[in-house]
Amino acid sequence: MTTACTDCPLRCQPMFQPMNAEEITFMQAFKSAEVEVPAGQVLLWEGQPSPWLFTVLRGQGLRSKMLPDGDRQVVNFVFPGDFLGLQSGVMGEMKHSVEATTDMTLCRFARADLWRVFRDQPARAFDLTYLAATEEHFLGEALLTLGQRDATSRLAWALLRLWRRAVATGMQGPRGVPLPWRQRDLADALGLSLVHTNKTLARLRILGAAHWSGGYLAVPDPAVLAELAQEEDGAATPRPLF
Amino acid sequence: MTTACTDCPLRCQPMFQPMNAEEITFMQAFKSAEVEVPAGQVLLWEGQPSPWLFTVLRGQGLRSKMLPDGDRQVVNFVFPGDFLGLQSGVMGEMKHSVEATTDMTLCRFARADLWRVFRDQPARAFDLTYLAATEEHFLGEALLTLGQRDATSRLAWALLRLWRRAVATGMQGPRGVPLPWRQRDLADALGLSLVHTNKTLARLRILGAAHWSGGYLAVPDPAVLAELAQEEDGAATPRPLF
């Protein structure tokens, strides 16, 4: 049973900009299926085209690139509401892989229909460009973090980002926000070794800035984490939902 | 005297995908001015909106982000044909600054007219999304480089990218390709100290892989540089010209 766009649980979250009735009607028609994906499955492969694009309805994952020698760079973590596959849609092939860390539910769209968005719905096409620019902005922030910050600041930055994104998507619970990834994933995102990441996470725990365990992240005072991250305090910036 | 789009010196370069007659006519009307910018001037400021977007007709520059403590991350180098200001156009403000390293000539477009592209020219809107995805792809590659490569490999990767981009834009001369930036700029792009960058450039020179001096870069055998960069050999991938 697929979720009607009028019943979408994400649209009311502060993370996402509102949609008008015409846009919802168009998206309902544009959505071709809703698929369940088990944890561990790769949704999109680096270097390959895909006939589908996706919006994440439920679950979490990550985007990564590989070096020939097997080293992996995690380029982003995937949350509900993220749009997947835009590179394949406009450039013909994905430049990174996307894999499910937890079981996921995806709204699926046909790549062959993407041109209809540009032809018939310029406002939605504008939102797609907005999402691409949002990803570009995030990667610029990540590049700054890897290029100019030390390990403690990098981890503080990453945990703050992940915490803000999860809170704005309505995922906060009594134990904190769900963080289903491994320390290896965070190490590969921040250009650190696994051992050094573990030691630096321990330092953040001792400082009381962040506590990640059992698949949950607790941030007692986000301003403390923001200071360690050399970031200003504040919430996640809303973006279009596609 | 502005350059007519029919006379654009960039369109025939292998770096850029072809444009049809309708697209050229639209761009001629869309272009509001041609401006000269002296070396050192900032074209776009991080954190601020801009009423203009630009395509670089001539000259070179860089894009950068600043940390509160004054550290700078160079996020990309700017070449003829690059489109500047898309983040301001769709997100309302620039997420990085753009400054001229040499004297530059820019084709200028009004941000207020950007909606016309999406409404009237879906193929051009698609190209804009393509350009945003191209920048996202590049930043993913840069993130991989900073996260998983050592200093020698990073410099080899950067010089190879810059060389390929310049060659595909028709900038090759007897002394190599023009590289007007400082070692400080490359260091700030690759997350290295100035001293270590200088030493590693010397190593590449001794290896005969790359020779950067007097504002020019010579690459005797790009396959050698590609190997040091852990990259496959090949030319720059063509992209749309806006």
Place this chain on the structure above:
DNA sequence: AGACGCGCATTAAACTGTGACATAGCTGGA
């Protein structure tokens, strides 16, 4: 024309944040 000063490139030496290696304990799935 000559002097001066600033910015950039280059090099040496000392220091350190991070990586590499090894080991132990815990947990969940087969």
Place this chain on the structure above:
DNA sequence: TCCAGCTATGTCACAGTTTAATGCGCGTCT
């Protein structure tokens, strides 16, 4: 029950940073 994978910790090595100094070239001033 067993084992692979993950988390955690200690120790040592080193790639890269920091500090300091020198030389060169170019632009400005006299």
